Amino acid sequence: MSVPQMREASPSSLQLCRVMRPDDANIMGNVHGGIILKMIEEAGAIVGTRHCNTLNGERCWVALVRVEKTEFLVPVFIGEVVHVSAEITFTSKHSLEVQVKVMAENILKGTKKLANKAALWYVPCSLENADKILEVPPIKYASAEQEEMGRKRYEAQKIVRWETKARIEEVLPPPLNPEPHTVGFSQSSLIHLLGPSDCTISDYVYGGVTMKLMDEVAGIVAARHCNTKIVTASVEAINFHRKIKKGCVVTVTGRLTFASNRSMEIEALVDAASLVDDEKVSYRAVSAFFTYISLDKDNKPLPVPLLKIEGEEEQRRFEEGKARYLQNKAKRLADRAPAVTQ
Structure with a gap:
């Protein structure tokens, strides 16, 4: 049995590692992108919660509000050891940025590869009142330039988060007997009851x-x-609109x-509703865009079948997705x- 290890470099940094099973x-044999994302968030939550409780005062836990665009640079396989390094790189009055790097180690060959990099934003919530946002202890920056760059990232993500919250759309069920390669043909849903093992000590x-x-x-x-093997290539910014309770x-x-x-760009949406509270109205909790590629048995890219568009709403979403695709390709x-030298 593998035992997760942790090495603390400073109060604002952390390293976790474990073998992929x-x-x-x-x-x-490819590790799911969701497993890597979960490990990234665990490291960010630990270092963020630890930092926000360094001062005497009200105890808190950090809630994830946004994950910036994340690239899956190389696949990770069973038997490799994943090292997740997290460091707090910016703090505002009520939020903090954690940058995370994921290395995959082949312990048989003695080689390492950079698998992922991510930036996450958290806010500290009171243990006594989850709706109360507490202040974040400041960190020390190596230079004024580093602090200014962090401030620019903070302002940019704040604007986009509010814009995304304003664009929440309803999800309609797919039609009966949809035609192959249409949106309705592949649309899928999972239903999951959140129990104690899914939640923090504050039951969120x-x-x-x-x-x-x-x-x-x-x-x-x-x-x-595609009806083929697929793999996660990247995730556009993940926005957490509202907390979800046990x-x-x-x-x-x-x-x-x-x-x-x-x-392929796939919109993933999370709607939540309580089973135990009197108020059982569903609400949009999280939204993001995932990008996947199709692979053959030798992990070589395959062509993706043409997506058949039906209706104005699907056409609008297609054009918006195309704009994101072209923007990312240009980047x-x-x-x-x-670099051009002068």
Whole structure:
């Protein structure tokens, strides 16, 4: 049995590691993207909660509110040891940014590879009153420039979070007997009752639990559309709109929004409703876009079937997804271009 290890570098940093087991992976031996996302969030939550409780005063836990775009750089396989390093890189009055790096180690060959990088934003919530947001102890920056760059990231994510909250849309059930390669044909949902093992000591669900469920349902959508082996390539920013409490039932829905000849964008949405409270109205808790690619038995990319669009709403979502795809493609090309010296 593997035992998770932790090495503390400073009060604002943390490292976790564990070996990847068969139940972490798909039938081809690739570790699920949701498992990696869950480990990333666990490391962020630990270092964030520890930091926010360094001062004497009201005790708190940190709630995840946003994960920036995350690239899955290389696949991780059964038997590899995953090292997750988390460090607090910016603090505002009521929030903190944690940057996370994931390394995968092959202990038989003695090699390591960078698998993921992510940036997460948390807010500290009082243990006595989860709706009360507490102040974050400041961190020391290596330079004024580093602090200013963090402030710019903070302002940018705050604006986008509010814009996303304003665009919450209803999810309609798929039609009966939908045609193959349509949105309705691959649309899928998972229903999960949140129990004690899914939640923090304050009885609110871990962000990593919902991200894992979102990756699972998005993977089902991608596999249904392609009928091949699929793998998570990236996740656009994940926005946590509202907290989810123990005893809630979450409905996690995935639907295709855009497909190029090499990739699929899938919108994953989490709606929650309480089983035990008198108020049982469902509400949108989390939303994100996942990108998947289709692979053959040798892990080589395969063409993605054309997505058949039906109706104005699907066309609008397709055009929005295409714009995100082109923007990300342009950014990747710019990152690869050699620097011009003068």
